[in-house]
Amino acid sequence: MKKKWLLPVFASFMIFSSLGINETEAASPSDLTKTALSYIGAPYKYGGTSITYGIDCSAYTQLVFSKLGVNLARSSSAQYAQGTAVSKSNLQIGDLVFFNTSGRGISHVGIYIGSGKFVSATTSRGVAVDSINDPYYWGNKYVGAKRVTNFTNEQVEQVKAETVNLEQFASRGEIAVELAKALGLDTTNTNSPFPDVSSSADYAGAATALNKMGVFEGNENGEFNPNAPITRGEIAKVLVVAFGLKQTGDVEQFNDVPSNHWAYEHVSILSSNKVTLGVGYGLFGVNDYVSMDQMDLFTERAKNLK
Template sequence: MKKQLTAAAVSLAILFSIGTGSAFADSKLDGIIDKTIGTSYVSGGTSTSGFDCSGFTMYVFSKIGTKLPHQSGSQYKMGTAVAKDELVAGDLVFFNTSGKGVSHVGVYVGDDKFAHASSSKGVIISSLSEKYYVKRYVGAKRILSTDKFEDVTGEITDHDDVE
């Protein structure tokens, strides 16, 4: 019960912090991620019983019909590179948290924020502007096609680079 109340409170905070102008608000992607907020971190985890970072992104994308491998470095090899200032909800963002290349991944949700499975806090929303993530940011990849993006976010895009 406590976990559910915490998740509900965090979800409301996220909703208010993201704002209604976000491509993330009130979308399929929002609904999928919202249900995972507060889930514990579990090394190797791929379900709502517990996630690691790539297990989380793998789970989210499986719910929208896109298969991802269970390893952040392998996910980084997929899709099309996206500049940080061109991120859209549903893009994957990657970080070097180990000092040995890509070792962490999350899902961009709009307004400079991303959802991810933090090893210390479980599934949370963080800002790309946080000092920790700024220093470790490696890049982003767009996995979703234009049609899939529009389906899961409810937004119509005019981005030519969304495949």
């Protein structure tokens, strides 16, 4: 069964104090969430501070909060010293969540976005959304949380009401099944290399076959994340590899995919083959999630090129 992810609908931006716990009277948790999610897919680089060229986990959280007028320390361990401790059962959107991934103390930080999810700069997928209770990795690495901003009760209640159901978007498991059918792959081998894919899952055979082709690779923990949505930037890479597409003809230049963007090559190939024409206004929508209808269209166009 597909998991339901709820993410806040976005409100307006604001400026608030940067000393101690920040009182956020003019903004809502949605402002923080929108900023955090706007960088989905940005590449990771140890010690990096650039969304374009690479950013690490603490630089990412520092950047997100700085956009809203909140000053955070540079390292994850130093950020852990800020704010007020919050129990896992009382987490609110905007809380910083910390993990021990190195075995030597605080080494990773992310931003809680509700519904058991957090967003952070990961080593293998760049900025991405994960489950805080993931039994295969994050759940066992969790250390604690700190609240560095205070939202009013009205703001917290409002963001609970203003939600978008990500069920409308295609999951990685669904996309695997769709691609395997389109490519005519043998999906009888359900002994998946991914630790989070059961052999009894509907997508197990598809995920296994596509992994052998190099279409889908695991994250830093070797996981497939079958219930997670996928961005248009990510699907560009998947389609290019799956169908063996090459650049042909003119390339559409998208304002949100500059030449130094990690997805530029794959988006360019899709564009040159007219598999996708973007979302309008000179944009590709590189960080937008893909719906199943869009996936069906992309797949049909790619199939016709073979």
